[in-house]
Structures are given as C-alpha cells and as structure tokens.
Amino acid sequence: MQSYSEKIKEIAIRLLKDETVEVVFGFREGTLPMASPPFAAKTVEDAEQLTWTSHCCINLANYLMDHKGKVAIFAKGCDCRSIVNHIGEGKVKREDLHIIGVPCKGMVERHTICTLFDDEIDEAVEEDDGTILVRGNGREEKYQKADVMRQCCKVCVHRNPGIYDELAAELVTIPDDIKRYREVEEVEELGVDERWNFFENLVSTCIRCYACRDACPTCYCPTCFVDEAQPQWVGKGDEEPDIMTFHILRAFHTAGRCTDCGACVSSCPMGINMRAFTKKLEKDCLDLWDWESGLTSDVRPALETYQPGDPEDNFK
Amino acid sequence: MRILQIRKTDWAAGLEKSRKDHSLIGPVRERNNTSKFRELEVGEEPDFSITTTTMSPKSVVFPQSEVMFTYTTDKASPECNIMKVPKNDYSPRAIIGIRPFDAAAMNIVKKNFDTPDYRDPYWCDAYEACTFIGLAVTNPDSCDFSTSTNSGPFSTAGLDVLLVDTGDSFLAEVVTEKGASWMRSAGFDTKADHDAEETIATMRKEAEKKITSTVEFDNIDKKETLDLYNENFWESISFPCLNCGTCTYVCPTCWCFDIQDETAHKKGRRMKNWDSCMFPNFTIHTTGHNPRNTKLMRVRQRFMHKLKYHQSKYNQGIMCVGCGRCVTSCPVNIDIREVCKQMNS
Ligand code: SF4
Numbered sequence: 001m002q003s004y005s006e007k008i009k010e011i012a013i014r015l016l017k018d019e020t021v022e023v024v025f026g027f028r029e030g031t032l033p034m035a036s037p038p039f040a041a042k043t044v045e046d047a048e049q050l051t052w053t054s055h056c057c058i059n060l061a062n063y064l065m066d067h068k069g070k071v072a073i074f075a076k077g078c079d080c081r082s083i084v085n086h087i088g089e090g091k092v093k094r095e096d097l098h099i100i101g102v103p104c105k106g107m108v109e110r111h112t113i114c115t116l117f118d119d120e121i122d123e124a125v126e127e128d129d130g131t132i133l134v135r136g137n138g139r140e141e142k143y144q145k146a147d148v149m150r151q152c153c154k155v156c157v158h159r160n161p162g163i164y165d166e167l168a169a170e171l172v173t174i175p176d177d178i179k180r181y182r183e184v185e186e187v188e189e190l191g192v193d194e195r196w197n198f199f200e201n202l203v204s205t206c207i208r209c210y211a212c213r214d215a216c217p218t219c220y221c222p223t224c225f226v227d228e229a230q231p232q233w234v235g236k237g238d239e240e241p242d243i244m245t246f247h248i249l250r251a252f253h254t255a256g257r258c259t260d261c262g263a264c265v266s267s268c269p270m271g272i273n274m275r276a277f278t279k280k281l282e283k284d285c286l287d288l289w290d291w292e293s294g295l296t297s298d299v300r301p302a303l304e305t306y307q308p309g310d311p312e313d314n315f316k
Numbered sequence: 317m318r319i320l321q322i323r324k325t326d327w328a329a330g331l332e333k334s335r336k337d338h339s340l341i342g343p344v345r346e347r348n349n350t351s352k353f354r355e356l357e358v359g360e361e362p363d364f365s366i367t368t369t370t371m372s373p374k375s376v377v378f379p380q381s382e383v384m385f386t387y388t389t390d391k392a393s394p395e396c397n398i399m400k401v402p403k404n405d406y407s408p409r410a411i412i413g414i415r416p417f418d419a420a421a422m423n424i425v426k427k428n429f430d431t432p433d434y435r436d437p438y439w440c441d442a443y444e445a446c447t448f449i450g451l452a453v454t455n456p457d458s459c460d461f462s463t464s465t466n467s468g469p470f471s472t473a474g475l476d477v478l479l480v481d482t483g484d485s486f487l488a489e490v491v492t493e494k495g496a497s498w499m500r501s502a503g504f505d506t507k508a509d510h511d512a513e514e515t516i517a518t519m520r521k522e523a524e525k526k527i528t529s530t531v532e533f534d535n536i537d538k539k540e541t542l543d544l545y546n547e548n549f550w551e552s553i554s555f556p557c558l559n560c561g562t563c564t565y566v567c568p569t570c571w572c573f574d575i576q577d578e579t580a581h582k583k584g585r586r587m588k589n590w591d592s593c594m595f596p597n598f599t600i601h602t603t604g605h606n607p608r609n610t611k612l613m614r615v616r617q618r619f620m621h622k623l624k625y626h627q628s629k630y631n632q633g634i635m636c637v638g639c640g641r642c643v644t645s646c647p648v649n650i651d652i653r654e655v656c657k658q659m660n661s
C-alpha cells in the first residue's frame with residue numbers, strides 16, 4: 001500500500017496548494033498497530049500525514065454531511081456508492097466534491113488480526129505480495145490478506161470507484177467467481193426457529209453503543225427512532241426484544257440504500273456481524289427489483305418507489 | 317501485611333467451597349473474542365488468561381439497565397400508584413480476578429454514588445455486597461497506563477484481597493477483614509513463606525517496568541479551565557469521532573446514567589440505563605434546545621471531565637485508571653493518552 005500512500009499525499013498536497021479544495025478527507029496512521037483513523041487535512045503539513053493502508057475500514061462518506069464548502073475525499077468503491085446515494089438524497093452537492101477514487105484491494109479489521117494472533121501485537125507490516133506480517137511478544141505470523149479481509153470485501157463486486165474526478169491508482173480486476181450471497185443463502189436455508197436463533201445469537205452481546213449506526217453513512221436521521229422520546233418507539237435498556245427491534249428496524253431503514261461498506265461491523269466493539277441483516281435485504285432488492293444501491297443518483301432506491309408492474313412476492 | 321499461599325491444585329475446590337456463603341462473579345470469554353464479568357456457574361472458573369476484559373466489571377455494581385421501581389396506575393388494584401422497589405438480591409458475592417485498575421475505578425465511581433448528601437441505594441447496596449478478590453497484572457497490555465494514575469498493576473486500592481500468580485500457586489495479600497472472611501470461607505489458610513512479601517515486591521517492580529505507556533496531567537490541573545476549553549485542538553481531536561458511546565460504555569469509571577419510564581397499559585417501571593456524554597440526547601432539553609449540540613462539544617466534555625474537572629473538583633487525580641479500554645475499542649482510534657498530552661502541554 002506504500003505506492004497508494006505516496007500518490008495520495010501527492011494528490012492531497014496538489015489540491016490544497018492550488019486551492020481546489022479547503023480540506024481533504026482521508027486517513028492517517030493511528031496510535032495502535034493497524035489503526036488508520038479518518039483525518040481532515042487542511043494544510044500541506046497535514047497532507048503529509050495522509051496514508052492508505054489495509055485498515056481504512058471507515059466509510060468517509062459519513063463525514064461529508066457535516067461539512068460546508070469544497071472538500072476532496074479519498075473514496076473506495078463502497079464509499080463512492082455512498083456518495084452517489086448522498087447526492088441522490090440531497091445530502092451533498094456534486095459540485096462541492098472533488099472525489100479521488102481509490103480502487104480497493106480489500107480491507108482488514110484490526111479485531112480480526114488481534115483475534116487470530118491472540119497476543120500483544122507490536123507491529124503489523126503489509127507486504128506488496130498481499131501478506132500481512134504480524135510481530136509481537138517474540139512471535140511472528142504471516143497472514144494472506146485474501147483470507148483475513150472483511151467479509152464485505154471478500155464478496156464485493158464494486159471495488160472500483162463508480163464516480164470520481166481522478167483516480168489514485170489503476171483500476172483493479174474483479175474476480176468473476178465471487179459468490180456474493182453465500183452467507184445469506186446459508187441463513188436462508190435454515191428452518192424458522194434456527195433462523196431466529198441465528199439472529200438472536202448474533203446480537204446477544206450487543207451493548208447498544210450504536211457505533212454501527214453512527215459509522216453508517218446511510219444512517220443520518222437527525223433523530224434516530226431509538227432516540228425518540230415522544231413517542232418512545234423502543235425501550236432503551238439492554239433487554240433482547242429492544243436490542244432486536246433496533247437491529248431489525250435499522251436494517252430496514254437502510255434497505256435499498258446500504259452499500260455493504262462494512263463500516264458498521266468494523267466499528268462494533270463487540271465484533272458483531274450485523275451485516276447479516278442488511279446483506280439479506282440487499283439480496284432481496286437485487287432479486288425482486290434488480291436494484292443495487294449507489295450506482296446512480298437519478299433513480300429513487302427500491303423501497304422508496306412503487307411501480308404498478310413491481311413483483312409482489314415479497315408481500316407475505 | 318498478611319500473606320497467604322494458595323496452591324493452584326486447591327484453587328477450584330476452594331472457589332466451590334466459598335459458594336456456601338458467596339456467589340461468584342468473574343471474567344469470562346464470550347463470542348467474537350470479547351469478554352466480560354458475569355456470575356460464574358457452579359464448577360465454572362474465572363478466566364485468568366484475560367488481562368483486560370472488553371467490558372469492565374463496573375456492571376457488577378452498576379448494570380447497564382436496572383429497574384428502580386415498578387408501579388400500576390390501575391385504580392382497581394390496591395397497589396395503585398404505589399412505587400415498589402424490586403426485591404433485589406444483595407447477598408454476599410465475591411468478584412474473583414478483578415484487576416487492580418478496575419478496583420481503583422470502583423473507588424472513583426463511589427465518589428459519585430455515595431456522597432455525604434446522597435447515597436444511591438442501588439449502587440451502594442450492590443457495592444457493599446461485594447468482596448473484591450483482585451488479580452495482579454503480571455503481563456500488562458500495551459495500552460495499560462495504570463502506573464500514571466492512582467493505580468498500577470499490583471495496587472491494592474479498592475481490593476479486599478490481591479492475588480499474585482507465581483506459577484504453581486497464588487500469593488494472596490489480604491487487605492481487609494472482608495477479604496479475610498472470604499479466604500476463610502474458601503478454606504485458604506496456609507501461611508506463605510517468609511519471603512513472600514519480597515517476592516511480591518520484586519514481581520511488582522517487574523510488572524511496573526513493563527508498562528511503558530504513560531500520561532502526565534499536572535499542567536492540566538494548573539491551567540485555566542476556559543483556556544483549555546477554548547483550545548484549537550478540539551477540532552482536530554474530535555473530527556473522526558462517531559459519537560458512538562463505546563468509549564464510555566467500556567470505561568470502568570464512566571458513571572453516567574439516564575432514567576426512563578417504560579409503560580405498557582396501566583403498568584410501568586422506571587429504569588436506570590447507562591448513558592453517555594457522547595450521545596446528542598444526553599443534554600437535550602425538553603424545549604428542543606441542546607447546549608452541547610456539536611460533536612466537538614461532546615468530545616471536549618468527555619476529556620475535560622476526565623482530565624480537568626475531576627481533578628479540580630476532587631483533587632484526587634484524573635477520572636481514568638489507565639485501563640486502555642477506550643483506546644483499543646474506539647473505532648476511530650481517538651486515544652486519551654494523546655489528548656492528555658495535548659491538554660497538558
Ligand atoms: S456497534 Fe455493535 S455493540 Fe454497538 S449497537 Fe451496534 S451491534 Fe451493538
């Protein structure tokens with residue numbers, strides 16, 4: 001990723017120097033191995049700190065909505081699709097954006113490597129041959145990036161940016177044997193009770209910190225339904241029906257809009273794969289209405305429109 | 317100092333024995349490589365291989381959700397409009413394997429719930445039911461900076477017993493009478509060798525040496541509150557923050573809660589739920605006005621409370637024991653050590 005980083009710095013410095021933009025949204029080195037937090041570069045010195053690693057899991061589109069003025073953003077394939085949605089939903093204006101598309105080779109969560117290594121990690125080095133070398137406590141371990149990358153990245157077919165003003169690297173080739181919905185099919189194949197148990201277990205350790213919602217570019221309601229007090233739609237405690245209500249409703253609110261960027265999963269302190277909900281809805285939108293989120297700003301998302309000819313198989 | 321020795325071969329049997337007058341709570345692993353403290357089932361041992369549990373043991377005395385009382389507004393009921401406190405179980409319990417930083421955090425949280433003016437019955441009753449059997453940290457995590465706070469890997473602050481793992485056995489430093497009573501109940505009564513105190517002191521030094529992460533906060537105390545409040549750095553510190561409550565939920569010293577009424581038909585209950593200064597809802601008024609309506613203000617509040625206001629109010633250091641949980645759990649790597657450095661410089 002070294003070559004990406006160099007190019008990213010170069011682009012950011014140029015855009016700030018020639019005043020194309022006031023600020024550049026990207027990532028910088030964090031204080032822990034494999035931490036790459038979002039960063040807003042406003043000066044050339046700031047831009048020197050920008051980097052690109054395999055741990056840029058956060059979706060930067062999430063930061064655009066609070067911003068006024070001209071901004072440049074480094075965007076992976078999924079970030080670009082979220083930007084497309086934001087434009088379509090009137091949250092940002094295309095002319096305020098300078099999008100630098102970053103063809104994506106997949107992201108790896110810190111949590112995954114920490115779990116696999118199961119020891120204190122001093123250093124994680126990414127080699128150009130697609131491996132991650134982890135050192136700590138006198139041990140060394142090598143991981144194939146393809147094996148340890150996020151599930152959403154493994155099944156992603158939109159790795160290349162769909163909307164951009166310039167590219168930070170050459171487009172990547174997408175393997176043509178990706179089984180996009182294998183994980184969903186596995187759950188679909190379960191019986192009703194088993195399926196319920198699956199989802200119950202999935203969220204059993206949820207602490208309702210809402211990091212999943214807050215990291216999600218699609219979740220931008222000024223007051224989320226879980227925070228409403230009058231009326232109070234859902235209890236605020238740690239009981240299972242309330243936790244489940246939060247997850248199921250949130251998933252439906254993102255239906256047809258979720259880009260499977262995985263920022264929700266990557267942000268969860270409890271390592272919960274709440275994508276299991278949203279991925280199913282993504283599959284349904286594709287199956288029923290041939291709809292994929294984030295590819296165009298001109299058509300309303302699947303669940304926002306009704307056409308007389310729409311299939312009704314989903315009405316149960 | 318009274319030091320006893322527990323052979324590891326006697327450990328499990330002793331734990332079980334102590335159940336006759338204590339329930340046992342300890343660290344356990346959960347799904348997705350996370351961990352927490354919960355009641356141990358019969359025969360289940362606390363998992364001492366975990367140094368820092370994902371969730372802190374604060375929930376043992378301060379559950380994420382707790383019923384304060386229930387009520388009915390049904391006029392036909394003789395109990396109409398009477399608020400009934402649930403009959404909670406406050407029988408003795410031993411928290412086995414709480415780490416010194418988490419025990420130190422209990423002392424901090426106590427300042428909030430047990431004051432000369434007001435005693436929170438829920439927190440205090442649960443706290444008083446606990447005997448804290450600590451476990452010294454011999455292999456500190458890299459984000460542990462507890463030697464900079466009023467704690468440290470072998471600190472006995474807030475503990476009733478401190479266990480030190482010496483390989484085949486534990487040396488148990490008995491700190492309070494409560495601790496002695498649990499040890500008796502478990503049948504642990506073997507006196508340690510005469511050099512035990514020295515062994516602990518040496519191991520303590522070694523563990524302290526392994527902690528290389530530090531913070532300084534003396535200048536923060538000296539600085540004017542408004543100067544810190546108006547610093548420019550809050551903008552860059554707060555930029556990546558998602559305003560999720562993760563940092564405060566995992567923190568052993570964060571004590572904020574919200575009160576909610578949950579009603580169904582004529583029945584209701586009042587709940588005490590964890591809350592977080594990182595949530596916009598935390599400060600919103602009924603008028604709709606929110607005095608802390610930006611991310612910057614909320615992030616600033618968290619660090620000002622922990623590192624400045626707490627020092628000014630209590631003059632007992634910062635509201636942080638250096639467990640490092642917020643550092644490792646924050647999805648965007650906002651690191652209290654870095655913030656502390658900026659505030660202190
Ligand atoms: S981020 Fe994880 S723990 Fe937090 S609310 Fe979402 S699923 Fe629950």
Ligand code: SF4
Pocket residue numbers: 059212215216217218219254257258259260261262263264265275278
């Ligand atoms: S629900 Fe998760 S995967 Fe979908 S857009 Fe939101 S953060 Fe991304």
Ligand code: SF4
Pocket residue numbers: 556557558559560561562563564594645646647648649650
């Ligand atoms: S500092 Fe980190 S953990 Fe805390 S609210 Fe912000 S993003 Fe969440």
Ligand code: SF4
Pocket residue numbers: 563566567568569570622635636637638639640641642643652
């Ligand atoms: S502020 Fe962070 S390091 Fe300090 S006690 Fe809380 S979680 Fe631990």
